[in-house]
Amino acid sequence: MATTTTDIEADIHHAHDDHDHGPEPGLMRWVKTTNHKDIGYLYMWFAFAMLLIGGAMAMVIRAELFTPGLQFVEPQFFNQMTTMHGLIMVFGAIMPAFVGLANIQIPTMVGAPDMALPRMNNWSFWILPFAGAMLLSTMFMEGGGPAFGWTFYAPLSTTFAPDSTDFFIFAIHMLGFSSIMGAINIIATVMNMRASGMKLMDMPLFVWTWFITAFLLIAAMPVLAGAVTMMLTDRNFGTSFFDAAGGGDPVMFQHIFWFFGHPEVYIMILPAFGIVSQIIPTFARKPLFGYSSMVYATASIAILSFVVWAHHMFLTGMPVAGQMYFMYATILISVPTGVKVFNWVTTMWKGSMTFEIPMMWAIAFVILFTVGGLSGLMLGIVPADIQYHDTYFVVAHFHYVLVSGALFSIIAGVYYWLPKWCGRMFNEKLAKIHFWWAVISVNVLFFPMHFLGLAGMPRRIPDYSLQFADFNLIASLGGFAFGLSFLLLAYIVVDCIRNGKRVEEPRVWESAKGLEWTLPTPAPYHTFNDEPSRELILKESSHTGVH
Amino acid sequence: MIKIVVLGFFLFILYSLGSALYYMMNDGAGSQRMMKALAMRIGASIALFGFMMFAFWMGWIQPDGRF
Amino acid sequence: MQSNEQYYVPSGSYWPMVGSVGMAALLGGFASSLHDNHLGTGIMVLGLGIILFMVFGWMGQVVQESEAGHYNLQVDKSFRIGMGWFIFSEVMFFAAFFGALFYAREFSVPWLNGEGNNFWTGELLWPEFKAAWPLVEMPDPQLYPSPDGLIHAWGIPAINTMLLLASGATLTWAHWALLNNKRDQLIYGMIATIVLGVIFIGFQVAEYGEAYGHLNLKMTSGVYGSTFFMLTGFHGFHVVLGTIMLVVILMRVIRGHFDADNHFGFEAVAWYWHFVDVVWLGLFIYVYWLV
Numbered sequence: 003m004a005t006t007t008t009d010i011e012a013d014i015h016h017a018h019d020d021h022d023h024g025p026e027p028g029l030m031r032w033v034k035t036t037n038h039k040d041i042g043y044l045y046m047w048f049a050f051a052m053l054l055i056g057g058a059m060a061m062v063i064r065a066e067l068f069t070p071g072l073q074f075v076e077p078q079f080f081n082q083m084t085t086m087h088g089l090i091m092v093f094g095a096i097m098p099a100f101v102g103l104a105n106i107q108i109p110t111m112v113g114a115p116d117m118a119l120p121r122m123n124n125w126s127f128w129i130l131p132f133a134g135a136m137l138l139s140t141m142f143m144e145g146g147g148p149a150f151g152w153t154f155y156a157p158l159s160t161t162f163a164p165d166s167t168d169f170f171i172f173a174i175h176m177l178g179f180s181s182i183m184g185a186i187n188i189i190a191t192v193m194n195m196r197a198s199g200m201k202l203m204d205m206p207l208f209v210w211t212w213f214i215t216a217f218l219l220i221a222a223m224p225v226l227a228g229a230v231t232m233m234l235t236d237r238n239f240g241t242s243f244f245d246a247a248g249g250g251d252p253v254m255f256q257h258i259f260w261f262f263g264h265p266e267v268y269i270m271i272l273p274a275f276g277i278v279s280q281i282i283p284t285f286a287r288k289p290l291f292g293y294s295s296m297v298y299a300t301a302s303i304a305i306l307s308f309v310v311w312a313h314h315m316f317l318t319g320m321p322v323a324g325q326m327y328f329m330y331a332t333i334l335i336s337v338p339t340g341v342k343v344f345n346w347v348t349t350m351w352k353g354s355m356t357f358e359i360p361m362m363w364a365i366a367f368v369i370l371f372t373v374g375g376l377s378g379l380m381l382g383i384v385p386a387d388i389q390y391h392d393t394y395f396v397v398a399h400f401h402y403v404l405v406s407g408a409l410f411s412i413i414a415g416v417y418y419w420l421p422k423w424c425g426r427m428f429n430e431k432l433a434k435i436h437f438w439w440a441v442i443s444v445n446v447l448f449f450p451m452h453f454l455g456l457a458g459m460p461r462r463i464p465d466y467s468l469q470f471a472d473f474n475l476i477a478s479l480g481g482f483a484f485g486l487s488f489l490l491l492a493y494i495v496v497d498c499i500r501n502g503k504r505v506e507e508p509r510v511w512e513s514a515k516g517l518e519w520t521l522p523t524p525a526p527y528h529t530f531n532d533e534p535s536r537e538l539i540l541k542e543s544s545h546t547g548v549h
Numbered sequence: 550m551i552k553i554v555v556l557g558f559f560l561f562i563l564y565s566l567g568s569a570l571y572y573m574m575n576d577g578a579g580s581q582r583m584m585k586a587l588a589m590r591i592g593a594s595i596a597l598f599g600f601m602m603f604a605f606w607m608g609w610i611q612p613d614g615r616f
Numbered sequence: 617m618q619s620n621e622q623y624y625v626p627s628g629s630y631w632p633m634v635g636s637v638g639m640a641a642l643l644g645g646f647a648s649s650l651h652d653n654h655l656g657t658g659i660m661v662l663g664l665g666i667i668l669f670m671v672f673g674w675m676g677q678v679v680q681e682s683e684a685g686h687y688n689l690q691v692d693k694s695f696r697i698g699m700g701w702f703i704f705s706e707v708m709f710f711a712a713f714f715g716a717l718f719y720a721r722e723f724s725v726p727w728l729n730g731e732g733n734n735f736w737t738g739e740l741l742w743p744e745f746k747a748a749w750p751l752v753e754m755p756d757p758q759l760y761p762s763p764d765g766l767i768h769a770w771g772i773p774a775i776n777t778m779l780l781l782a783s784g785a786t787l788t789w790a791h792w793a794l795l796n797n798k799r800d801q802l803i804y805g806m807i808a809t810i811v812l813g814v815i816f817i818g819f820q821v822a823e824y825g826e827a828y829g830h831l832n833l834k835m836t837s838g839v840y841g842s843t844f845f846m847l848t849g850f851h852g853f854h855v856v857l858g859t860i861m862l863v864v865i866l867m868r869v870i871r872g873h874f875d876a877d878n879h880f881g882f883e884a885v886a887w888y889w890h891f892v893d894v895v896w897l898g899l900f901i902y903v904y905w906l907v
């Protein structure tokens with residue numbers, strides 16, 4: 003390890019001698035690495051670990067709600083579970099998993115050797131374990147962890163919160179810093195490392211959606227940092243941003259939070275759109291329908307996402323004009339969202355479809371995400387939301403878009419690209435079982451929540467009245483089954499890496515398009531040393547290329 | 550009226566600052582355009598400050614001074 | 617294999633890990649110190665030390681590699697893009713606090729006085745309360761006592777505005793000199809900028825002393841004090857950072873780094889300084905002058 007200078011030399015000259023010289027041996031490889039794939043894999047494993055931890059918390063929640071009455075945990079602990087579950091899934095699982103996919107895939111999809119700022123890339127990742135540990139450590143502190151919901155509304159998170167909240171605040175600062183650096187890196191990579199033969203409108207949609215997401219991150223995360231900073235000073239230094247007694251306003255917290263929060267939900271879904279738009283053309287054997295409308299729809303969703311935030315606050319007592327504006331703006335977003343759904347369906351229309359594992363997940367995504375989008379529309383209508391707000395209907399809505407939406411797309415992406423990463427094929431029989439198991443259980447888990455919400459069951463409460471018992475029981479059973487399915491997923495992935503059947507074909511899926519499929523399988527340590535030509539790029543385009 | 554003038558100045562300052570950033574990112578090293586944009590922005594800022602002093606001197610605007 | 621030379625991938629590095637450890641120690645230590653954990657402060661200081669070590673080590677390595685000519689135009693451009701969008705994220709960070717100030721002035725304070733459809737808010741919460749800006753009499757004076765006075769725009773703030781504007785001018789003068797290979801003028805311009813920055817910081821400290829010592833204007837002085845100190849405080853912090861960066865650049869200039877067409881470090885810091893200057897102008901107008 004005392005070879006830093008020689009390392010530099012080696013890297014500078016690697017162009018001339020061995021450009022597939024491998025990674026540094028030993029554990030230090032992972033600490034020091036500047037390689038986009040190494041860093042991407044780290045992100046993915048971290049996200050998976052957090053997914054299991056957050057999932058365990060969800061199991062506690064579903065166990066407690068299995069029957070009416072208090073069963074296993076104290077209400078205070080129950081609230082910690084809902085809070086930490088939400089925070090860990092959003093900041094620890096979904097976002098890092100998408101950044102991981104971006105790291106592994108974007109350089110290979112734009113014909114670059116690596117990310118634009120590789121050392122910073124390493125830092126973006128290595129902040130995460132520390133931030134995650136700090137967040138989790140709050141659970142073991144005196145007074146318990148945060149119990150105010152993942153939205154941490156003041157004054158629950160200021161006046162009435164436990165001491166550990168300050169650790170939570172700094173964990174959020176660190177997570178935000180990491181995401182901002184990750185986003186900057188993606189922007190620089192797309193703008194500056196793209197093969198010169200690839201114009202913006204030649205880029206694969208996964209690259210496009212992540213490019214736009216990165217701008218959302220850079221605009222939204224600092225606002226979150228500002229919000230938690232004001233929380234910190236309100237808690238410890240006597241400021242009164244969120245305290246009406248000093249002229250501030252707790253509702254101001256909600257405005258600032260949701261100014262971040264709504265773009266945040268799109269941060270978690272735009273890359274999903276990208277993944278699905280890569281997979282569907284492959285297995286429908288047709289170019290993506292309406293490529294440019296997809297790009298424009300993504301961009302308009304991103305812009306609109308900054309002007310609809312108060313649809314989360316219809317009941318905080320805003321003027322009617324405000325309600326009307328936010329209602330119409332919200333419903334406007336469903337237009338570009340609808341454009342996307344129709345484009346996916348039209349891509350499949352009259353295609354020669356086959357149903358390999360990634361395609362099954364992608365189709366499940368399209369259907370179930372649409373269910374979530376439709377309940378979102380219902381929530382966007384003010385008079386209806388007055389009824390639905392803070393009930394299980396909202397829980398059903400966002401789990402359809404986030405679990406069977408964002409998470410399913412991540413699983414789809416992993417199944418799609420995993421053989422490329424490790425040069426081995428997963429066990430397709432098991433994967434099929436996994437798919438049906440997960441898809442059925444996720445619906446058993448979340449669909450009854452619609453009914454619970456419409457009937458008025460409030461969210462974030464450990465007990466409920468008897469009329470909600472049946473649906474809760476069904477949901478809990480679905481929950482346990484869905485939780486178990488992730489152990490199967492873990493087995494499938496590890497088994498694939500260890501014992502999977504070798505794949506040598508560069509084009510793992512016979513009809514896949516894209517520069518990543520022109521690389522050898524498994525992908526070499528350094529991605530593109532030679533810039534791919536424009537002919538190759540056009541031939542490999544998933545939206546213009548002939549399938 | 551004064552507000553609008555101040556706001557106009559400020560928007561222009563933001564614009565020139567932003568275009569300097571754009572030139573920095575896109576022109577590569579030694580961008581003359583970046584330097585000019587920055588010069589423009591400092592000029593406008595000084596003019597704005599001068600204008601505010603003048604407006605105060607004329608009695609058009611008052612600082613908050615409640616004490 | 618000519619085409620290979622267009623790419624540069626840097627070697628592995630320990631610095632990011634050092635930075636992560638430092639950051640965790642700094643923030644974790646800070647959080648513990650807020651709850652009377654005596655180790656906390658020590659850990660925090662240690663973390664700060666580690667971070668400074670990391671910043672200088674990492675940047676030192678980058679400067680070294682840059683001066684050794686290892687970077688090509690593509691790397692240069694990546695740095696530029698990175699810096700540009702990093703600053704944009706800073707803009708959004710300040711925007712959160714400006715937004716809070718706007719909200720307090722335009723909405724929450726008038727509403728507490730019953731404006732609009734908030735009649736009962738005013739009646740029921742603090743009927744005595746009268747909305748005004750700057751807010752000197754809080755809704756609950758027991759919790760948030762009034763200050764005895766405010767910082768007047770025509771005192772230190774106006775001087776500070778002139779100082780910062782002058783520093784922007786001297787920096788532009790230096791920038792012009794760099795582009796025209798006038799090294800002496802470049803050095804004088806930078807020294808002048810740094811001196812002006814330091815005086816600014818001095819005045820700012822004096823202003824805080826005045827506010828806390830004589831005017832009883834504190835962070836606890838309601839939402840006016842909160843926004844005032846948050847905005848000016850973070851701004852002051854950025855001036856300190858900018859000054860340190862200017863000093864580093866000055867050292868490099870004196871050592872003969874940079875020339876008319878290779879000086880990204882200079883451009884980035886110069887732009888940063890102008891940005892901080894514009895934030896101040898916004899502060900001066902919106903916080904002190906309240907046009």
Ligand code: HEM
Pocket residue numbers: 153267268270271313314332333335336339374375376377378379381382383387390391392396399400403404407408
């Ligand atoms: C068709 C587009 C969508 C519309 C019209 C919509 C509308 C809404 C509305 C009005 C609410 C507030 C409900 C309430 O609290 O009363 C809500 C909540 C939520 N939405 Fe959506 N939504 C849409 C898509 C999405 C997507 C794509 C995601 C994420 C990937 C998402 C994630 C969430 C989350 C996490 C919440 C709950 C936040 C909380 O209170 O904890 N939504 N949505």
Ligand SMILES: [Cu+2]
Pocket residue numbers: 263264267310311313314
């Ligand atoms: Cu929303």
